[in-house]
Every structure is written in C-alpha cells, then in structure tokens.
Amino acid sequence: MVARNCAHCGEPFVGQRTTAKYCSKRCRVGASRARKRSDNPDLAPISPLPTPVTPSAEPAEPHPLVAATERTLREAGVLDTVDGQRAMLLAERMANPREAGTAVATLSNRLHEAVEAALSSVTRVDRMDEVTKRRDEKLRQARGA
Secondary structure (H helix, E strand, O other), X not given: OOEEEOOOOOOEEEOOOOOOOOOOHHHHHHHHHHHHHOOOHHHOOOOOOOOEXXXXXXXXXXXXXXXXXXXXXXXXXXXXXXXXXXXXXHHHHHHOOOOOHHHXXXXXXXXXXXXXXXXXXXXXXXXXXXXXXXXXXXXXXXXXX
C-alpha cells in the first residue's frame, strides 16, 4: 500500500492497490463526471497516477479508537499476534472519516470480534476467584481448629 494524493480532490490517502488514483468512490465518480462534462471526451484530461505523499516530520496523533485498541492489545500482550494486528487494521478503518455509516457499523462488529479473539488466548485472572479461595481456606481452617 502506497500513500498518495487523490487525483480529484488532492487529499492524501493510502490506496488498497498500487494503482489507486482516487481516495473514495465519490472522487472517482466526480472525476468521471468532470471528464464527461468536457467538450470532447476523447481529449478530456486524465490525471496521471497520484504522486506519493511525502511523510511529515512528526507523525500524526492516532485516532482515539486506534490508540485505545492498541493499548488494550498491548497490555494483554497480544498486539503482535495475527488477531491483534487484524483488530488494529479494523480500528484504523473505522477511524477513517471516508468510511460510510453502514460500513462503520459492520466494522464495529468485526472489531469487537477481532479483539475478543485476540484476548481469548490470554488467561484472565478473576479477582473474585482469588477472594473466594482465600475465604474458603479460612473457613476450612476455622472448622479444623
């Protein structure tokens, strides 16, 4: 995946394919309509492949959803697993402002499933189990004395 500028609106984006020219369906359709509006469609300017976006000196602060997902997975020690990375990709897609509402709803469900899958490999310590064990041990000692 290569970071580029959209051939229609000029906004930076990361395309799913190396040949991607537009950041969204809206820009792709808008560029197509602009070419159709010209007097001679055969001579309508077709933009070359977008130029790669130059990375800025300081990285942008991650979206709060992405940061929270990363923190949760890192604390559980599963960030570098396949399920952890899948969850991170879904969180990044959900944070993309160009995603449509229905896509975000679906992504939300998929993110929840991915995080649960990543965390399922982690043994969770239940504080109540520890308290119950100590209580039961004290009761056994009291009965035996």
